[in-house]
Amino acid sequence: MSQTLGKVTAVNGNMVSVRFEGDVSMNEVAYILTQGKKLKSETIRIRANKAQVQVFEATKGVRVGDSVEFTGDMLSVELGPGLLGQIYDGLQNPLPEIAEQTGYFLEPGVYLRSLSRTIRWHFTPSAKAGDIVRRGDCLGTVPERTFTHRIMVPFGLLGEWKIIEIKSEGDYSIDEAITVIEDSRGNRKTLTMTFFWPVKRAVDCYAERLKPQTPMVTKTRIIDTFFPVAKVGTYCIPGPFGAGKTVLQQVTSRYADVDIVIIAACGERAGEVVETLIEFPEITDPRTGRSLMERTIIICNTSSMPVAAREASVYTAVSLAEYYRQMGLNILLLADSTSRWAQAMREMSGRLEEIPGEEAFPAYLESVIAAFYERAGIVRLSDGRMGSITIGGTVSPAGGNFEEPVTQATLKVVGAFHGLSRERSDARKYPAIHPLDSWSKYPGIMPAKAVEFAHNYLERSAEVGAMMKVVGEEGTSLDDYVYYLKGEFLDAVYLQQNSFDPVDASVSPERQKAMFRLVLRILGADLEILDKEGARGWFYELRQAFLDLNGSAQGTSLFNQSLSKIESSLAAKSPRYSAKTQQILASLE
């Protein structure tokens, strides 16, 4: 097959029109040859012999008549051992290596191999000559960091293949052939430890997709208890600027109980990525005792980097996630922020002069967002193992208004919604997830009845609070007032969590359960309270003790002291419980 060539006929921003001879496929990668450089681009529209390509670089200096080479391949990522711990741009170029080559700036036209060619991996075959294999089947393994990295038959090879020969155990680099396979018609293929996969196609070599069941523990109380995220689920965090989206994502990426975290920093501030880049290698992963960076991949396409690559970065990230999922691992993909990704689509759509939808976003916005989130899920692989991907996306709605198209399109397809509110972040109530606006469709770590019971207090308390603003404290009945205080109490000691406190930052499910039960014993009790003044004082005192409790590790003297203080305060009010409350408390034993 001869290579398709073309010539530039028009330039408009980062969109270039090309007249070509031969065949071009949709999403095919093309290189524009200009000023001695090759600029990577992706075909996004084809009309007769004219293709429009979006260029992943600044197009300064491109002229009409410049040559274009079509590669015949769709935009792909390279999959193989050595991905973990890497820092890539949106097109999977390793940023540290680029820095070595070009210094401070990201010069256009510099593309580097994603994986190291020099590292030798210790390969142990698990298949033998004569075996019949299909795509995604395991050929052997190499150790990568703390994981057993499975070398698989490329996902793009359809049909059955027979292994003709396979290398014996030993050290190989990624470019060395490790096996030769043959299909029924006698076509032979030589495989190395890596292969390419087009990013915009979902990897589909698994036996079946299953229903999300187990919760993913994030060690953030308000999420785990009230708005849980299923391992394999999807959730979104919309919020106005300054509401703490990024901090929440960072906390999640540290403490979530998954095997691998992939962070797609998509169109956000470079400074935030730098914090992750510099801090993650210093933090020890509580699960393995190794550096957190060893289980992390960062895809970083910050706001000033080329906008077309921003669009690609989200797909690059999810393709890497799918690759590790095929090894039977649990992956968390954090995309910050999907609004920037949607805006990148809007920019291109505008240049293509497509008829705009709402707020000039393209009409296909919703289906594209849905297709992205649908790449999350738990699957049973052909060998019976399970692998999962959880996707958490932040949304940055314009003006903090959740009615805008990206938030709405996202809400339709996600399983949990953690709406951040300006009001709560202004009041320094972190995490600023609004307890009344947010929701989750997933089962959590607590019995649903208990959560509902607690949530009722929040709702009722908010109602009383709103009423009190009109009629004042004097016009509120003592009962209502106690309700109000109970809701505030729950908010202060359980929903709010100090992510900068070493103890409070991450709370294990067991501790959450114990604390939740303790909170419910206070909320659910009929208390002997005589007046509002006394009630307020009592709750404030209790709150102080509870905050001390939250900040101290289990078994320390402060912990025990605070606990007994709470117990004695509670006992002093001789609490009584209804049958229903007792049942709920029993369910938390």
Added chain:
Amino acid sequence: MNKVYSHIESIVGNVISVKADSAYGELAEVATRYGNSLAETIRLDGEMAYLQVFSGGRGISTGDEVRFLGHPMRVSFSDSLLGRIFDGAGSPRDGGPELTDNLITIAGPSVNPFKRIIPKEMIRTGIPMIDVFNTLVKSQKLPIFSVSGEPYNQLLARIAMQAEVDLIILGGMGLKFDDYLFFKDTLEEGGALSKTIMFVHTAADPVVECLMVPDLSLAIAEKFALKGKNVLVLLTDMTNFADSLKEISITQEQVPSNRGYPGDLYSQLAARYEKAVDFSDAGSITTLAVTTMPGDDVTHPIPDNTGYITEGQFYLKGGKIEPFGSLSRLKQQVNGKTREDHRAIMDGMIKLFASYRDTLEKKSMGFQMTAWDKKLLKYGELFESKMMDLSVNTPLEKALDTGWEILGTCFEPRETGLRTELIQKFWFKGHSQNVPGTQD
């Protein structure tokens, strides 16, 4: 090279089209009967090149000559820039000689995130509302959100005068002529003109030149930063920049996204703001910008997009920097290293000030004032006059002491919610009735 074309095919707004072989982003010179003007190729379509004329489309004739220069927009970079004033096309505005040596391309590629470092040095401004409550950090990008009519340019000029930086670059966009003169005079009087470079586009200048100002300023800043200088870039007013973008994209018949602004407003603003940087082994760029909020509406596309890009914002309201809403996202990186009471004073005083605002509301509704309310009212007044007033000019340590003095004048130690050890060390001793140790 340098072919001359003598027929202009179309003139739409500020954009002309010529049948010519040009490169995207190439610069050309258009000779009109009113003088020469630069133009930049902004679109190529077949044999047609579309150029944006810096001085505007008015008076251009279809018979005017267009000469392509074979290079993109460039600006001269050398130490002789210091003290000079240029317009948005890079030509001298101060009557000095044209600079042509060592030309550099503007709007270069973005910095590799891997080569950035976490910012860690504060910039002292002598303004307590900034130094104490929302510390400005080297390499930060921070806009001042304000309404037209507020003294934002005065604030900017003051920060420029007092900030300890090697170099100041002022990018003025749509400046009123008297504001331009104000900046010039202030810097001159303060003796800072010799370390200042100004790129000024006044409201009377062609709109295309307004778009060039941030790129020119930041390209120069970047070069100086790479030479190890700490550069402060002041951009006023970015709203004019965004409005120019809007104007150009509408005349270009681009599909608008929100209130007429182009869909790439976020990327355009980010490309400029993200130039703020602390290089791992060279200098830095700190960017302070002014964004006037049309109708005091923070959800307007310009402040909204800006807020998502920048590392915080200062709200300028009623001639004062508002403590609420103002935010320096980087302050945590530096304010733990200044003085041990810095963070405590910062949080404690703001919490009390919030209570003061509540009390003011109560008062305006006619509720009776308790003893506590009266204390708060006194505190609020002192806070506003000794901390918030923009005329206050004092180093950080002095400002912290003032904070203790205000607290000591108004409250008992235990009413402040500050930690006991800090109270013992710093409590204001000028008032005998409030001696540490008397609490509880």
